[in-house]
Amino acid sequence: MYFGLGALLDTAVSLSTSTVRPRGGGHLHATTACRAPPAGASAPTPFGTQAVRAARDAASYAPVRPGGGEGVVMTVLHDSGLTRAFDRAAGAYDPLTALNPGYHRHLRRAAERMLTGDQRARGGDGMRVLDLGCGTGASTAALLGVAPKARIVAADASAGMLERAAAKAWQGDVAFVRAPAEGLEEAGVCGPFDAVFAAYLVRNLSEPDVVLRDLRRMLSPGGRLAVHEYTLSGAAVHRAVWSAVCRGVIVPLGSLGPGGGRLYRHLWRSVLAFDTAGAFARRLRSAGFESVRCAAVRGWQRGIVHTFYATAPAASREDTAQEAGSSGQP
DSSP, rough: OOOOOOHHHHHHHHHHOOOOOOOSOOOOGGGGGGGGGGOOOOOOOSSOOOOOOOHOOOOEEEEETTTTTTTEEEEEEEEEHHHHHHHHHHHHHHHHTSSSTTTHHHHHHHHHSSSSSHHHHHTTTTEEEEETTTTTTTHHHHHHHHHHTTTEEEEESSSSHHHHHHHSSOOOOEEEEEGGGGGGGGGGGOOOEEEEEEEGGGOOOSHHHHHHHHHHHHHEEEEEEEEEEEEEOSSSHHHHHHHHHHIIIIIHHHHSSSSTTTHHHHHHHHHHHSSSSHHHHHHEEEEOEEEEEEEOOOGGGGTEEEEEEEEEEEEHHHHHHHHHEEEEEE
């Protein structure tokens, strides 16, 4: 979730469950999200205009003191407060991302690299993929571009963003479900998945470690995770570039939209508060993922946006312990 405007970005850098049937051949029925929901799990939460007007809980906040000389304590949105901000900004989200050089190209490249060569050759045939934090469907389109035959479950907590996604024409097997990342199974989204794609999501979570462990368990043995996220390199120059672009371009442009500047101030601050690329790679390993690697994007976002690829263990620790116990091994 990052925005920009070509020439302005260059200048800034140099200066420093109801069924919703969309148009087209896709089907968006929430009940297709699960093969076998766990016992006691509720049906996926319906989304739409009524859901947008649903109860508004009080937002929770986390104070952040960014570096780079800003000198003020800034506030990062979380949970219901962040969901409300996305709901309000949904109408301007696609036009703003369209102004960002490389936004869609980077998503597609990240999705493509998540797949094995055989999966790409088969167009994703036989795969079941979770697009977590799908927003208005930009990441979903990236997945369909590289795996048009895959079955995709696209989940997001924001009803406003999902309404925008469902209104688009989709060619393929896509199910959009309103579900928070912290409560997928409770919302009826369950594994196993062959791959999970999470773009611009993990930084926004209150409990990222819990969600990452849950995703590892929801992946098939050997299944792949791709996290495309703002993770600064740790170099002072990249932190300064990010703040300059936010101050000079992203926040002023975002403030013109229906939701005002709140979401875009959160974007600026949350990136400063989140892991560096190295720290996030260690976080993935701590969550039990294997073969963790990191790829930088090109352009002005280099050192600011990275894609992380990781693999679920071939056998879970629980399975390994059970097998050891049954064979009499210590």
